[in-house]
Amino acid sequence: MGRKIESLLIEFARIHRFFIRFLRELVTPPFEFKEIIRQCYEIGWKSFPLISLTGFIVGFVFTKQSRPSLEEFGATSWLPSLISIAIVRALAPLVTALIASGKVGSQIGAELSSMNVTEQIDAMEVSGTNPTKFLIVSRIIATTTMIPVLCFYVAGIGLFGGYLSIIAKDDISILSFFNQVFESIAVKDVFAMVIRAVVFGFTIGFASCYVGYYSSKGTEGVGKAANSAVVSSMFLVFIEELLIVQVLSFF
Amino acid sequence: MEKAIKNINFEDVVIHVDKVSKSFGDLHVLRDVDLKLYNGENLVVLGRSGTGKSVLIKLISGLLKPDQGDLMVLGELVNKLDERELRTLRQRIGFSFQNSALYDSMTVRENLEFPLVRNKRNLTRAEIDKEVEEVLEGVGLSQAINQMPSELSGGQRKRIGVARTLILRPDIMLYDEPTAGLDPITCLDINSLINEVQERYNTSSIIITHDLACAKMVGDRMVMLLDGKFERQGTFEEIFDTEDERVKPFYDYNFIV
Numbered sequence A: 001m002g003r004k005i006e007s008l009l010i011e012f013a014r015i016h017r018f019f020i021r022f023l024r025e026l027v028t029p030p031f032e033f034k035e036i037i038r039q040c041y042e043i044g045w046k047s048f049p050l051i052s053l054t055g056f057i058v059g060f061v062f063t064k065q066s067r068p069s070l071e072e073f074g075a076t077s078w079l080p081s082l083i084s085i086a087i088v089r090a091l092a093p094l095v096t097a098l099i100a101s102g103k104v105g106s107q108i109g110a111e112l113s114s115m116n117v118t119e120q121i122d123a124m125e126v127s128g129t130n131p132t133k134f135l136i137v138s139r140i141i142a143t144t145t146m147i148p149v150l151c152f153y154v155a156g157i158g159l160f161g162g163y164l165s166i167i168a169k170d171d172i173s174i175l176s177f178f179n180q181v182f183e184s185i186a187v188k189d190v191f192a193m194v195i196r197a198v199v200f201g202f203t204i205g206f207a208s209c210y211v212g213y214y215s216s217k218g219t220e221g222v223g224k225a226a227n228s229a230v231v232s233s234m235f236l237v238f239i240e241e242l243l244i245v246q247v248l249s250f251f
Numbered sequence B: 001m002e003k004a005i006k007n008i009n010f011e012d013v014v015i016h017v018d019k020v021s022k023s024f025g026d027l028h029v030l031r032d033v034d035l036k037l038y039n040g041e042n043l044v045v046l047g048r049s050g051t052g053k054s055v056l057i058k059l060i061s062g063l064l065k066p067d068q069g070d071l072m073v074l075g076e077l078v079n080k081l082d083e084r085e086l087r088t089l090r091q092r093i094g095f096s097f098q099n100s101a102l103y104d105s106m107t108v109r110e111n112l113e114f115p116l117v118r119n120k121r122n123l124t125r126a127e128i129d130k131e132v133e134e135v136l137e138g139v140g141l142s143q144a145i146n147q148m149p150s151e152l153s154g155g156q157r158k159r160i161g162v163a164r165t166l167i168l169r170p171d172i173m174l175y176d177e178p179t180a181g182l183d184p185i186t187c188l189d190i191n192s193l194i195n196e197v198q199e200r201y202n203t204s205s206i207i208i209t210h211d212l213a214c215a216k217m218v219g220d221r222m223v224m225l226l227d228g229k230f231e232r233q234g235t236f237e238e239i240f241d242t243e244d245e246r247v248k249p250f251y252d253y254n255f256i257v
Helices: A002-027 A033-043 A045-072 A076-117 A120-126 A131-167 A174-184 A187-213 A219-248 B053-060 B083-090 B108-119 B125-138 B154-166 B184-201 B212-218 B236-240 B248-255
Strands: B009-024 B027-039 B042-047 B068-073 B093-096 B172-176 B204-208 B221-226 B229-234
Touching: A002 A131, A002 A187, A033 A045, A033 A076, A033 A131, A045 A076, A045 A131, A076 A120, A076 A131, A076 A174, A076 A187, A076 A219, A120 A131, A120 B093, A131 A174, A131 A187, A187 A219, B009 B053, B009 B204, B027 B053, B027 B068, B027 B204, B027 B229, B042 B053, B042 B184, B042 B212, B053 B068, B053 B172, B053 B204, B093 B154, B108 B125, B108 B154, B125 B154, B125 B184, B154 B172, B154 B184, B172 B184, B184 B204, B184 B212, B204 B212, B212 B236, B221 B236, B229 B236, B236 B248
Parallel strands: B042 B204, B042 B221, B093 B172, B172 B204
Antiparallel strands: B009 B027, B009 B068, B221 B229
16 A cells, blocks of 8 residues: 555656656747647647547537427527537537547557657657657647647537538528527637637647656557556546536636 | 777776666666776677666666766766756767667658757758768668668668767767677678777777677677676686686677587
């Protein structure tokens, strides 16, 4: 028991040191702009196909599932308002974060871990290059900036999926659908969505980089790192969602 | 193959390992180890697998910290330097990894440019290209410039690994098992390359190996790591002129069996 507590405390100390190192390298020049842009492309642009499909399906299915409940009260005209609130306030950031945890988290975890196993990180270190700046800072910046962008996109594509689901039964123009959507969303909802997406993006980047960078050696370590990047990112995203909902309920 | 007569300056110690100890948990890898590398010298460190040979060069390059003792490299106390100072010192130390450690998402050109553009930020594109081409030509692999590491053979990867360290013109080269996993002909090529590097770039080197043919071909002096200590030092003949049962099998396996 004592040994477990000790190793837990050591782990916390290591996470704290990793975070401080990240903050220090984040603000001290030189900056790896080229690598940041490359990571934004890898993390953002290359996630578009998967995100498009999942965003569309979520919007479509959610609308379809919500219809029977509203139909009971003859309130199907409220569908655009309902799905806009649901997608912007909760679904878009959460779905984006969960998809990114799986796709981006595993990619970062496995990539850094295999670089660790094959001594590529040591090679950077001994060649006078700063691996934290090149590998960690660039990836965390990329996830923190790209996941909010993807989140807006998921919201848009999710609403479009919802619209298609509605017009399968009701007759509504896309213009009046989006009019109702924007009437229902307040600025604070959009602000809350951005806050969520930024927090989730940072968490996914940080957790995945941490487990990849400190993975155990050997091919088994690569698999474990990829797995643990996904699991820890998803777990933290849910915890943060719970906390953010509590905090935002005060406003 | 005879080695050229070299200028070793025994007055100038470039690496001084002073009573260094290193343990991993209960495993004591190095115990009060002392070692000196002189300017212009090729020093071979021999020893069985798992005896701490690689740990020694990782300590020298600051990748690991010693539990006890001091490591003086090019006049700097490595174990007392902060990260920034260590990074500056490392530009003068070349480290050739056992598995080459090439960045597998980059081409050979990008691998070579990587340390150069990050350590010499005022170079022009033309100067970078010139440096890359020159160092690639030095290792005899100019044609591989646009290839990916996965397209290269083991020997070629080693050569590119050496080229990547040479691009910063280091004063010291650390080779970790340079001939491990290579066929005898490629081993000869790599050994010749180590000697060429020393002559052309005037480096001082530590070569970690258990390949005695390599040791004999490149080493000016040898030390043997036994039970965490350097118990035997000298020329190849001096090292193996012994009845010590811990040393004899080394020679017997390489040259008799």
